[in-house]
Amino acid sequence: MSGGGERPELEQVPETALWTLWHRALEARRPDAVLHDPEAVELVDRIDFPFAERFGASGVQGQLQALRVACFDREVADFLAREPRGTVVCLGDGLETQYWRVDNGRAHWLSVDLPESVALREKLLPPGPRQRYLAADATDLDAWADEVDRDQAVLISAQGLLMYLPPARVRSLIAGCAERFPGGSLVLDAVPRWFGRLASAGRIRGRGYQVPPMPWAMDADERDKLRTASPAVVAVRDVRPTGGRGLLGALLPLAMTVPPLASRRLSVTVLDFAERTGQA
Template sequence: MNTQKVDFRSIPDEGVTWTLLGTLYLRAWESRLPAPILGDRYAAEVMERIDYDFDKLGRRLRPSGNQFLVGLRGRQFDDWSAAFLARHPDAVVLHLGCGMDSRMLRLDPEHRLHWFDVDVPQVIELRRQLYQEQGNYRMIGASVTDDGWLDAVPGDRPVLVVAEGLLPYLSEPEVRGLLRRLTEHFRTGELIFDAMAPWIVRMVKVARWGPHDGAEVERWNLRLTCAEEVSFGEHYRRIPVRRYRALYRLMYAIPLMRNMARIFRFTF
């Protein structure tokens, strides 16, 4: 990891406060709890190296409660990812819409896996100032909806495709096209992504796509099989603060709330 201070102050707030710094801030906050769910110490280290008004960001994000949602989601992604990589130590990892996430350090600190972090060029330009390409770790600056960038990724190994916080912000045709390209390029693997319920997508202006269930995606792409589908709050018992654990337990007990945001694991 690089050590110099990186200036993020000149970047416009629109699009950067959440996609680049919001989840990073909440993960860093969560890592400092006595019993964290995700415990992403790398997020805290990276945040210390970014020159930005995090106090202002914190007032908008209200981390006293929102960090648990990010922690639970990240923990589920990491658990599924670690299980896949234990079964396939020769796998390729494709992390789509990586932002400033440190997942490759959490799961592959020795950079032994063929790991590719993908995001739009301006994000990768910033990311390169915080993280180093070393070992088998590489960064690709491209929109996931573009053709061509997959040519740089070997397709003859099992692949783990991770898309956390990405697909809800693509249109349905873009999601369909991306999944088709992935399943055509790789022979076998797993795809992990999170999604909002369709009624949430209609309420949230920035979101564009949300499946009714895993079967909907299976109908689009016959190579994909939904292996698991869990609510964001599935593991609310992990929340270390009693009042928030009780709140998430209540939300999980109400079907409409329980299914408002889910995490999917597909095999192919």
């Protein structure tokens, strides 16, 4: 399926924005979908791109993607319930439609992404009055951190981003966020090490698509090591998917708890940062 409008031309890693958009829309079209995302469905219909030919149309992959995305949605929704006027900073946002799924009408949103991705996002998903898009390297905090209102609570989301970065840049980004946003949190996802090795070797491919290299990977039982990025990381929490459908839904609880699957799975993790101490 392809739409009849904008024809995006993206490099290998930014193109993953189209991959994730397609699988969210595939799942959202189902009457028994685990993720309600009409904006993604409408967006796919508008974009002139051979989605099915390039990415395939796996119902299992669509559901897995939706369950991962729902973990992020749940964390953002919980944050906004606690901090209704807080700021959500989305790093490497691509064509994510989370704002339309969980916005509370009062929060502020900042999307930070590469210039070509921001240009496409501005064309296809024009920002509302409480949304800002910033063309910058998400790993360069000097380029975006000062754009965030420090008087309000901050949640930073790095969804589908860190696996494409070298490990040293991942560590630096976590440390920088922890030290610049006291009292804030970062929610991130990681592929397991076996998947990262296969991706980096070019061995994960579909009908017309090859997954880009993934230099950074982390098994789920390694999440506590993220504390070592900075003393300002004071808590680490696993976020587990819920509400799966069919056989996948039945097997998911086992995959979360039974070794070795429990450690060798894609993981979503929340890092909480220490409050500021001493004089500001």
